[in-house]
Amino acid sequence: MRRPEELNSMLRHAGNTEKNAKLQWVKARDAVRGAAHQLQELKDYLQQYSAGAVEAARVGDLVNRKHFVERLQQAIAQQSEACLQARRAEAAYLERWQKQQQNLKALERLKEQRVQAVEQN
16 A cells, blocks of 8 residues: 555646646636627627618619628628537536546545555554
């Protein structure tokens, strides 16, 4: 059986790994927020642009307006996909962080058990 202090390097490594996993999750969470914000801005702009539609005097103006709305709708579809991918990545990073937390807690419990075993002897 290892002495409790022999687990210190493993605990440090597990602690560092857990901290890094948390940082990655925080970055992924921020990316989700950013992507969602961009999506909402695009939707708001489309709504404002559509609400501000006026009768165009020329056919060319109508065509340009229609093409612009189509491009906005394409951008919204692409951003929706980006949001979905960001949410998936966030979920994966969260799961990884939670697993690293569990590993760290298990090592901490193991060290405490070893300390208690040494104290009892």
